[in-house]
Amino acid sequence: MRRLLYFLPLVICLGIALFFYRGLDLNPRDLPSALINKPAPEFSLPALPGRDIQRADDGLARTDLTTGKPVVVNVWASWCIPCVAEHPLVDRLAKREGVTVHGINYRDRPDAAAAWLKRLGDPYAKVGKDESGRVSIDWGVYGVPETYVVDGDGVILYRHAGALSPEILERKILPLVKGGG
Amino acid sequence: MIAEIGHFALIAAFLLAGLQATVPLYGAHKGDRGMMELARSTAVGQFALVLLAFAALVNAFVTSDFSVLNVAQNSHSTKPMLYKISGAWGNHEGSLLLWALILSLFGAMVACFGRNLPPSLRARTLAIQGMIALGFLAFMLFTSNPFDRILAPPSDGAGLNPLLQDPGLAFHPPFLYFGYVGLSISFSFAVAALIEGKVDAAWARWVRPWTLAAWCGLTVGIGLGSWWAYYELGWGGFWFWDPVENASFMPWLAATALLHSAIVVEKRDALKSWTILLAIVAFSMSLLGTFLVRSGVLTSVHAFATDPERGVFILALLAVTVGGSLTLFAIRAPKLQTTGVFQPISREGALLLNNLFLSAAAATVLLGTLYPLFLDVLDAGKVSVGPPFFNATFGPLMAPVLGAMVIGPFLSWKRADFRQAMQKLWLGVAAAVTAIVLVLILSGAEGILPAVGVGAAVWIICGTLLELADRVKLARVPLSESWRRARRTPRAAYGMTVAHLGVGLVVAGVLGATVFKTESIQNMKPGNVVDVAGYTFTLDRVERLNGPNYQAERAVFRISTDGEQFATVNAERRAYPVEGDTTTEAGIHTTWVADLYAVIGEGNPRDGWTTRIYHNPLVPWIWLGTIVMSLGGVISLTDRRLRIGAPSRRRAPTGGPSSPAPAE
Numbered sequence: 001m002r003r004l005l006y007f008l009p010l011v012i013c014l015g016i017a018l019f020f021y022r023g024l025d026l027n028p029r030d031l032p033s034a035l036i037n038k039p040a041p042e043f044s045l046p047a048l049p050g051r052d053i054q055r056a057d058d059g060l061a062r063t064d065l066t067t068g069k070p071v072v073v074n075v076w077a078s079w080c081i082p083c084v085a086e087h088p089l090v091d092r093l094a095k096r097e098g099v100t101v102h103g104i105n106y107r108d109r110p111d112a113a114a115a116w117l118k119r120l121g122d123p124y125a126k127v128g129k130d131e132s133g134r135v136s137i138d139w140g141v142y143g144v145p146e147t148y149v150v151d152g153d154g155v156i157l158y159r160h161a162g163a164l165s166p167e168i169l170e171r172k173i174l175p176l177v178k179g180g181g
Numbered sequence: 182m183i184a185e186i187g188h189f190a191l192i193a194a195f196l197l198a199g200l201q202a203t204v205p206l207y208g209a210h211k212g213d214r215g216m217m218e219l220a221r222s223t224a225v226g227q228f229a230l231v232l233l234a235f236a237a238l239v240n241a242f243v244t245s246d247f248s249v250l251n252v253a254q255n256s257h258s259t260k261p262m263l264y265k266i267s268g269a270w271g272n273h274e275g276s277l278l279l280w281a282l283i284l285s286l287f288g289a290m291v292a293c294f295g296r297n298l299p300p301s302l303r304a305r306t307l308a309i310q311g312m313i314a315l316g317f318l319a320f321m322l323f324t325s326n327p328f329d330r331i332l333a334p335p336s337d338g339a340g341l342n343p344l345l346q347d348p349g350l351a352f353h354p355p356f357l358y359f360g361y362v363g364l365s366i367s368f369s370f371a372v373a374a375l376i377e378g379k380v381d382a383a384w385a386r387w388v389r390p391w392t393l394a395a396w397c398g399l400t401v402g403i404g405l406g407s408w409w410a411y412y413e414l415g416w417g418g419f420w421f422w423d424p425v426e427n428a429s430f431m432p433w434l435a436a437t438a439l440l441h442s443a444i445v446v447e448k449r450d451a452l453k454s455w456t457i458l459l460a461i462v463a464f465s466m467s468l469l470g471t472f473l474v475r476s477g478v479l480t481s482v483h484a485f486a487t488d489p490e491r492g493v494f495i496l497a498l499l500a501v502t503v504g505g506s507l508t509l510f511a512i513r514a515p516k517l518q519t520t521g522v523f524q525p526i527s528r529e530g531a532l533l534l535n536n537l538f539l540s541a542a543a544a545t546v547l548l549g550t551l552y553p554l555f556l557d558v559l560d561a562g563k564v565s566v567g568p569p570f571f572n573a574t575f576g577p578l579m580a581p582v583l584g585a586m587v588i589g590p591f592l593s594w595k596r597a598d599f600r601q602a603m604q605k606l607w608l609g610v611a612a613a614v615t616a617i618v619l620v621l622i623l624s625g626a627e628g629i630l631p632a633v634g635v636g637a638a639v640w641i642i643c644g645t646l647l648e649l650a651d652r653v654k655l656a657r658v659p660l661s662e663s664w665r666r667a668r669r670t671p672r673a674a675y676g677m678t679v680a681h682l683g684v685g686l687v688v689a690g691v692l693g694a695t696v697f698k699t700e701s702i703q704n705m706k707p708g709n710v711v712d713v714a715g716y717t718f719t720l721d722r723v724e725r726l727n728g729p730n731y732q733a734e735r736a737v738f739r740i741s742t743d744g745e746q747f748a749t750v751n752a753e754r755r756a757y758p759v760e761g762d763t764t765t766e767a768g769i770h771t772t773w774v775a776d777l778y779a780v781i782g783e784g785n786p787r788d789g790w791t792t793r794i795y796h797n798p799l800v801p802w803i804w805l806g807t808i809v810m811s812l813g814g815v816i817s818l819t820d821r822r823l824r825i826g827a828p829s830r831r832r833a834p835t836g837g838p839s840s841p842a843p844a845e
Binding site: 003009014017020024079107133134137 | 454458461462465472492493496499500503504507508510511514515551554555557558566567568569570572573700702793
């Protein structure tokens with residue numbers, strides 16, 4: 001039995017090598033989420049305190065994604081620079097296009113996050129604070145910002161990693177939230 | 182013509198490596214002295230030939246010989262000289278040649294300085310080294326020849342990625358490779374020991390300095406890479422858990438574990454098969470990194486242009502090297518006899534704990550790095566594993582290591598009294614607890630993590646200094662007696678103290694960079710003022726300037742505190758017309774306790790510029806710490822017992838005014 005233990009490193013190494021061999025034919029640069037066309041993970045986050053909007057004090061949970069209407073979930077943090085860059089687009093999505101946008105505030109200090117929203121505008125319907133980053137791991141968040149489109153039944157339709165651009169907004173996100181009904 | 186000389190030198194080195202890989206092995210089996218000695222001459226010859234090839238390639242880059250494909254693709258005539266030279270290893274083929282060069286350098290060093298090694302062990306070690314070289318030279322000659330010519334040379338080259346045109350990155354690969362490839366020697370020693378069927382204290386004493394040298398190089402290399410990312414990528418971060426960063430970090434973790442377990446083999450004749458396994462794993466991690474960077478199986482900002490044919494070749498090389506050595510391990514390792522036994526609370530126990538957690542950390546990083554690939558292959562979808570995973574797993578795994586690294590040196594071998602050790606450490610405990618409470622009060626008890634982090638840094642630094650004080654019995658015997666003891670302390674012990682202090686500095690720096698930084702993003706016009714963490718930044722002017730192969734916008738910031746100006750920093754945005762790329766150069770003023778860091782983004786004189794300003798407390802300590810850590814390694818390398826190789830390390834110095842003089 002103890003002898004067999006000495007073969008363990010070899011077995012692990014050969015297993016990894018097999019994966020590498022198969023992996024050589026695949027392209028890692030297509031980077032959609034593992035959750036595309038799958039239900040969004042179960043989660044419940046406390047509300048971000050200190051926001052101006054009154055009714056936003058009851059947190060963000062999975063039930064907010066199953067209201068029958070498509071929503072956009074935007075993962076952001078006040079310390080994240082690309083988030084500043086994409087913020088006008090999130091604002092436009094919510095205020096001009098009338099889409100419900102929820103925010104997940106990723107690993108942030110609540111006071112800094114609230115101040116950030118005061119300074120740059122607060123387009124979010126609800127903002128859940130994910131101080132530990134646990135919920136974001138479940139969502140497969142790679143880095144902030146990230147944006148998800150979820151249909152009315154809680155199924156993730158689209159994911160964009162990195163800052164939004166006008167093209168992404170117009171070509172990908174708007175058709176999904178407007179057409180999907 | 183010179184390029185052809187380089188090519189021929191490579192072919193000759195390949196043939197010589199073939200001799201080195203076979204004849205000495207047979208000689209060691211038969212006990213033939215002459216055949217064994219062939220290992221030394223072929224190792225030195227191989228190094229000379231690869232060096233010649235390397236010189237030929239550097240020459241092609243320096244003279245901008247665009248009839249060489251590699252130069253045409255990666256260089257440009259207007260590039261500054263430093264980057265023409267560093268461009269030689271800033272691409273796939275050239276970096277592979279650097280790999281081979283360092284591989285043969287280590288072989289030649291063992292051939293020259295390994296005089297006190299038993300002939301059969303030396304012959305076998307060099308033969309294994311020859312096999313690795315054989316594989317890599319074949320890889321280069323058959324799939325990645327750096328000396329390929331083009332029939333119709335272009336009038337100028339395509340340039341080098343502007344991000345790589347940076348002094349930090351010019352020296353980063355040589356250090357990193359010195360570490361990466363240097364681990365090949367530990368690997369060769371381990372495989373040779375498995376062939377011999379003997380691992381003893383002498384073996385551990387021979388293998389340790391080579392590992393230590395490689396580890397020092399790797400530490401500096403990783404530090405340089407992180408420093409480059411910090412000031413060149415311009416978002417204030419220093420580590421991104423990118424697959425390629427991980428590829429250099431995994432061998433570092435394994436090598437660190439190896440350094441510590443080799444001590445147990447040397448002093449106590451225990452943990453033998455574990456140490457052998459670590460030596461194999463450490464180099465396997467280096468090979469893995471090479472594979473990941475060059476095969477295109479994972480995405481990374483650092484990846485070289487990839488080619489499936491090359492991927493298959495390296496994978497085969499990896500499978501043979503790692504699979505072969507692990508097979509040998511599975512067959513031979515159970516026969517290794519261990520004499521040393523020890524209690525859980527002992528120096529060995531602490532070192533074992535360190536090993537377990539470092540290995541677990543390396544395995545975690547490996548899992549996180551390869552997980553996307555695993556899922557992709559299983560067709561379970563595409564994911565990416567980012568900092569959240571690594572932050573959540575790596576820290577908790579490191580915490581026991583940071584705790585034990587202070588207590589360990591206080592424990593005696595075999596069986597120790599934990600209470601007694603902690604009594605000697607009460608000052609360290611008190612300092613750490615005070616620091617934690619202080620941070621909690623100052624930050625308004627906002628988070629427990631920063632406080633614990635500061636506590637850990639204080640704990641390591643105080644505890645390590647206390648160990649040195651205890652060793653020389655400071656304040657318990659007269660100062661002159663302490664001084665005498667300090668001079669008699671072996672340099673290896675000082676090496677440990679210094680390296681552990683370095684770890685404390687790095688922990689503090691990482692903490693400053695992650696939890697205590699202040700940041701401000703705004704639009705500024707010349708004359709505008711912004712306050713960050715008590716410092717006032719004034720954008721003085723933005724000017725255009727022409728570099729040797731780029732145009733830049735340079736923002737000059739004046740920094741003042743309490744109305745008194747004490748520094749100016751220049752932040753630049755550079756546009757490289759040849760490569761069609763832009764880079765940012767952060768303006769950094771360091772006080773050694775904090776960095777004041779300014780970056781300029783897009784903008785124009787009418788609307789102003791986007792600027793980002795950071796106050797990064799303790800961040801310079803990250804790099805200071807890595808340098809101190811490798812310095813500790815170097816001090817340990819100069820230890821008397823490694824230079825002499827004899828176990829008589831307890832001889833007192835003969836007295837006299839100078840510190841312990843080197844024996845040779």
